[in-house]
Amino acid sequence: MVILDNPILHSIQWRLVSARTISIIATPIMFACLLTLVIRRSFFGNGVVSITLQVLGLLLVVWARLTFGVRSLHFAANPTKGPLITSGPYRYIRNPIYAAVWLVTWTGAAVHWSKMNASLAMVTAIMLVIKILCEERLVREAYPEYEEYSRRTARLIPFVL
Numbered sequence: 320m321v322i323l324d325n326p327i328l329h330s331i332q333w334r335l336v337s338a339r340t341i342s343i344i345a346t347p348i349m350f351a352c353l354l355t356l357v358i359r360r361s362f363f364g365n366g367v368v369s370i371t372l373q374v375l376g377l378l379l380v381v382w383a384r385l386t387f388g389v390r391s392l393h394f395a396a397n398p399t400k401g402p403l404i405t406s407g408p409y410r411y412i413r414n415p416i417y418a419a420v421w422l423v424t425w426t427g428a429a430v431h432w433s434k435m436n437a438s439l440a441m442v443t444a445i446m447l448v449i450k451i452l453c454e455e456r457l458v459r460e461a462y463p464e465y466e467e468y469s470r471r472t473a474r475l476i477p478f479v480l
Contacts, residue, residue, distance in 0.1 A: 342453040349446035352439040353424065361431035361439075362424075369430045376423040383408045383415040403462045411477040413455075413468070417447045418475045451475070 356362040364370040386407030408415035421444060428440035451474065459465050473479060 338453040338456050342450050345446040345449040345453070349420075349443050349450070352443040352446070353420075356424070356427055356436060356439050359431075359436065359439075361433070361436045362427040364426055364430050366430070369426050372426045373423045376419040376426070379408060379415050379419040379422075383419070403458075403464055403468060405468055405472070409472070411473065413472050413474050414451050417451055421447055421475065 353362065364373050386409060387404050412418050424440050424443050428436040455465075455469070455474075459469075462468075
């Protein structure tokens with residue numbers, strides 16, 4: 320088969336598979352940490368400030384979902400068909416849903432501080448970073464305009480990171 324004999328296409332195919340595979344592995348680890356925080360009763364805030372931060376995080380998820388639409392509902396890193404979304408929260412943050420997960424998770428861990436909760440939040444954050452890097456690698460290949468977008472838009476925290 321010609322495609323399999325082409326070393327450039329073969330390399331691209333393996334890089335795509337690897338990024339997707341890594342993302343697939345990171346997702347259940349992240350969910351397991353979040354579920355463990357919930358089971359430990361260490362996920363939800365219990366004061367005005369922590370609850371407000373978590374509600375803001377959930378509102379960011381809703382805003383991002385409404386802006387992006389249903390085309391992005393998938394388990395692994397997988398660029399979708401259609402234009403690159405750069406409006407709504409994506410105008411300020413390249414990964415608003417992951418930013419919201421980070422905010423909600425660390426808020427809960429901070430309110431219910433312990434070594435275990437901090438460890439679970441840290442593993443969640445690491446899995447988020449892994450997923451972001453995998454997705455960005457694939458999106459860069461699918462959308463040439465992503466390079467310019469990434470230069471002017473924060474990855475996770477507006478005006479900071």
